Amino acid sequence: MRTRIVFATVLAVAAFAPLYLPPYELSLLARFLAFAVLALGISLIWGTGGILSLGQGVFFGLGGYAIAMHLKLAGADAGGLPDFMQWSGLDTLPWWWAPFRSPAVALAAVVLVPGAVAAALSYLVFRRRVTGSYFAIITQALTLAAATFIISQQQFTGGFNGLTGFTSAFGFLLADSRTQVGLYWITLAVLALAFVATRTLQTSAFGKVLLAIRDGENRVRFLGYDPLPFKVIAFVFAGVLAGISGALVTLDLGVISPAMFGVVPSIEMVIWVAIGGRRSLVGAIVGTLVVNFGKDFVSSAFPELWLYVVGAVFVLVVTIAPQGLVGLVTLRRRLPRAGVRTAAALE
Amino acid sequence: MTDGVAPLLSVEHVTVSFDGFRALDDLSFALAAGAVHVLVGPNGAGKSTLLDTIIGRVRPASGRVVFKGEDLARVPEYAIVRRGICRKFQTPGVLDALTIEENLRVAAARNRSAWHALRMGASPSERARTDEVLAIIGLGDRRNSLAAELAHGMRQWLEIGMVVASDADLLLLDEPAAGMTHQEAEATARLVRSLAGRHAVIVIDHDMDFVEQLAAPVSVLCMGRMLAHGSVAEIRANPEVAAVYLGRAREAGVAGA
Numbered sequence: 372m373r374t375r376i377v378f379a380t381v382l383a384v385a386a387f388a389p390l391y392l393p394p395y396e397l398s399l400l401a402r403f404l405a406f407a408v409l410a411l412g413i414s415l416i417w418g419t420g421g422i423l424s425l426g427q428g429v430f431f432g433l434g435g436y437a438i439a440m441h442l443k444l445a446g447a448d449a450g451g452l453p454d455f456m457q458w459s460g461l462d463t464l465p466w467w468w469a470p471f472r473s474p475a476v477a478l479a480a481v482v483l484v485p486g487a488v489a490a491a492l493s494y495l496v497f498r499r500r501v502t503g504s505y506f507a508i509i510t511q512a513l514t515l516a517a518a519t520f521i522i523s524q525q526q527f528t529g530g531f532n533g534l535t536g537f538t539s540a541f542g543f544l545l546a547d548s549r550t551q552v553g554l555y556w557i558t559l560a561v562l563a564l565a566f567v568a569t570r571t572l573q574t575s576a577f578g579k580v581l582l583a584i585r586d587g588e589n590r591v592r593f594l595g596y597d598p599l600p601f602k603v604i605a606f607v608f609a610g611v612l613a614g615i616s617g618a619l620v621t622l623d624l625g626v627i628s629p630a631m632f633g634v635v636p637s638i639e640m641v642i643w644v645a646i647g648g649r650r651s652l653v654g655a656i657v658g659t660l661v662v663n664f665g666k667d668f669v670s671s672a673f674p675e676l677w678l679y680v681v682g683a684v685f686v687l688v689v690t691i692a693p694q695g696l697v698g699l700v701t702l703r704r705r706l707p708r709a710g711v712r713t714a715a716a717l718e
Numbered sequence: 719m720t721d722g723v724a725p726l727l728s729v730e731h732v733t734v735s736f737d738g739f740r741a742l743d744d745l746s747f748a749l750a751a752g753a754v755h756v757l758v759g760p761n762g763a764g765k766s767t768l769l770d771t772i773i774g775r776v777r778p779a780s781g782r783v784v785f786k787g788e789d790l791a792r793v794p795e796y797a798i799v800r801r802g803i804c805r806k807f808q809t810p811g812v813l814d815a816l817t818i819e820e821n822l823r824v825a826a827a828r829n830r831s832a833w834h835a836l837r838m839g840a841s842p843s844e845r846a847r848t849d850e851v852l853a854i855i856g857l858g859d860r861r862n863s864l865a866a867e868l869a870h871g872m873r874q875w876l877e878i879g880m881v882v883a884s885d886a887d888l889l890l891l892d893e894p895a896a897g898m899t900h901q902e903a904e905a906t907a908r909l910v911r912s913l914a915g916r917h918a919v920i921v922i923d924h925d926m927d928f929v930e931q932l933a934a935p936v937s938v939l940c941m942g943r944m945l946a947h948g949s950v951a952e953i954r955a956n957p958e959v960a961a962v963y964l965g966r967a968r969e970a971g972v973a974g975a
Contacts, residue, residue, distance in 0.1 A: 576827065577835035579820050583813040590811040593773060594825055594884070595799030600832035 385559055389552045398623060401555040403663040404562050405619035410644050410655040411562075411569045412609030417641070418649035419573055420605045421585030423503070426510030427613045427640050429517045430485035432632030434614030435621040436521075437484055439534035440468060441477030442621075446538050454536065459526035468527075474541055481618040482611050489610025493603045502588070511634060518633040533628025540622055558619050562656070565612055569652055572608065581605055642685050648695025657696055724787065726751040726918050727772065727803075727888055732781035734767055734942075741767040743942035744781070751887065754910065754919045756929050758953070759939035760962060765922045766808060768939070769890045772920075773805050774798045785888070800830060804886035806877050808893050814866035818857050818876060821865050822848045825880035847883055854909065855879040871898050878906065882913065889919045895928045907931035926950070938962070 385404075389397055409431055416422040443453040444464075452464060470476045496509060521528045529535075543550040572578055583591045584598045591598055621627040630636070639662075647658020662681065670677040692699050725748040734742040742764045749755055757765050770776040772783055774795040783790045790798055804825075813821050823840055826847045840848070852858040855875045860868075865876060874894065881889050891910065895903040903925075910932055913919050923929055929936060929950060936953045938945040940962050946953060953959055 572836070575836060576823070576840070577832060579816055579824060580832075580835055582815045583824060586813060586815050587811065590807075590813065591824075592795045593775075593799060593805055593807075593811070594880070595796050595804070595830045596824075597794070597796040597830075597832070601835070604832055604836075 382559070382563055386556070389555060394548060394551065397555055398551060399664070399667060400660075401551070401558050402620055402623045403660050404555075404558045405616050405623060406640075406643070406663060407616075407656040407659040408558075408562050408565045408619065409613040409616035409640060410647070410659040411565050411652055412612035413640060413644045414649055414652050414655035415569050415573060415581075416605050416609045417644065418651070418655075419578060419585065420581045420602060421502075422602060422606060423507045423641070424510045424606070424609070425507050425634075425637050425641060426514040427609065428632035428634075428637030429510075429514050430489060430610040430613035431617035431620075431636075431640075432517065432521075432627065432629075433485040433488060434481045434617030435627035435632070436528070436534065436617075437471070437477055437480035437614070438618040439537070439621050439627045440471040441474060442537040442540055443534050444468065444472050445474075445540075446536070453529075453534075455529045455532070455534075456526060461526050465527055481614050485610045485614030485617075486607050489607045490603060493606035494599070497599055497602045497606075500588075511637070514632070514634050514637045518629040521629050529628070531629060533626055533631070534621075535626035535628070537625050545622075545625055554619075554622055558623070561615060561619065565615070566652060566656070569608075569612075572605075573652070577601065577604070639681070642681060644695075646684060646688050646695055648697035650694060651697045654695050654697035661696065725749055726753075726786065728784045729768070729772065730782050730784065732768075732771060732778040732783065734764075734771055734776055734778050740942050742771065742778070745939075745943060746781075747937070747944065749888070749918050749920065751918055752915045754914045754921070754932065754934040756921045756923065756932055756934050756936045757939055758922075758924055758926070758929060758936055759945070760924070762941075763939040764942040765939055766892060767942075769805060769892055769920070769922065772888075772890060773803060796830070799884070799886070802887035803890065804881045804884040804888075805890040806881045806892055806894060808896070812865040812868070812873050812876050812880070814864065817862050817864055818868070819848060819852065819861040821876060821880055822851055822883045826851070826883040826885070847885065851879045851883040854882065871902050874898060875902075875906075878909065882909075882917075885917075887918060889913065889917050891919060891921045893923055894921060895923060895925065903928050904931060926954070 388400060392400065409427055413424070413427055416424060444451070447453050452461065456464070471480070492510075492513065496506060501509070521533075522531050524530070537545055539545055540550070543553070580591060580596055581601050584596075584601055588598050617627065617632070620631070643659040643662045644655045645658070646662055647656065648654025662684075666677055666681065669680050688695055694701075728746075728748040730746055732742050732745050733740060745764070745768065747768070757768065759765055767776060771778055772785075772790075774790060774793065777791065785798075785801055785803060788801070790801075793801065813824065816824065823844065826844045827835075827840070828844060849858075852861055855878065857872065857876065857879070865873065868876060874897065878891065878894055881891065894910070895906045898906060907928060910919060910921060911934075914934075921929075921932060921934070933950075935947065936950055937947050938953060938956075938959050945962065946956050946959050948956065
């Protein structure tokens, strides 16, 4: 009950943000809340499932490109070709671009494409019982390959510059401040839904078994559970959240490019969750907001310092507070219990 | 052992080798539904390897394991468990991150597919089974404690409870009384005796006092082969068995001197 009151209060305070936040801060908050949707997925697979993915950027990018392709086609002039294709000397639209003229197809692709890629990747890798750092390395390699591929196919993908220059989305002018407020509310609603969905998944029997798989895949196997579908479902869920996050951020920023989903951003996404506390969904959201507002503050004052700051904070959190910021807050409450646990561990 | 009726489990001429070392050597063994059977033998005799082979953790080089008339050679581990075999491991394998009640719920679930687990709540029969087992293992008042907080003996009990909660037709208990006090071991023996009839049980142990309390037929394993079968008294009187154990003891004594 108390949790529900806190949840409703936070949601209400956030919903009125357009009334008390200046436009720039509101646009930042909108983007960071969209990032938090992705962070919830990382918290589920990593904090609950023990699956460390350094490739969430790929799913984020797929969602972002799906929506951006539609915006690009909707904003194209009479010839129907996006501007960068004309500059690259293309005179017909590639067949796989055409369906994205339909807003319904584009919105479905935001969910289905990242979901399908996550399903294929996780099924193939987890079926071979590849786990831990090997899985992390595979996902990182995949991220590098995806970014390199997008950059190399400039005439189809916009290359290094990505897809940008949108004027309107689904009939609303993106420059209009009312559209920005609307986008903020949509983002907030999506985050709230994603939070409830992830929480439901985490507290269900599915979540309990996933947690048990994290600690001992074999033990769970010998209790009659096949870990494979549990891990694949969780990974697909996280991939879909990342895709939705990518689509929202693309709408907020008006651009999606390889620099937004490559190796470095993908690692940063994990750092948000690590700093906030990977075992906790609230921690994932808090970490995302703290790190990103910190990044905005530090990099506007000292642009070259940011990577050192985030690196130092990450090392500090991992060594001193493995449960992250949220862990520090709840530590006091749990101290007596933690003492018992340590005593049990020493026996 | 079985006479006439088809056994629940039959291990037929199974050989398992690890880098040329024969952990199980042309071993055959059968068990009827509802029967309790004890396996004893010196360290390295192949007791745990036999359980590993039944549960699919180790696959035989030759021979086969037949459960309810089905050859388990190509059945994945989790599916073997779903056929009705559940194992308690030598080092307690409880799920540390879950509470005691959640541990039992996970073990008691009748439908163990991921899709089914997405639905909320447990069925009334699973809930009843969980409460029943909590009462049997005497952890009812600690149902919401994390398994990680339990002392060693309690962890053993919880894992035995999980195996019982699974309601499998064949329970494999690997040293269930290890690390327990005398009273705890006695209670464990009572529990195992009470399982007979409803479940077939294979117990591994080498504490003969504990084995005696089980009041069940005993087989002696030595170097991957069956050395002898009989009651505890017969096994104790068997000169071959004595030679194996005493021989070991003498070697150990010499090595120690």
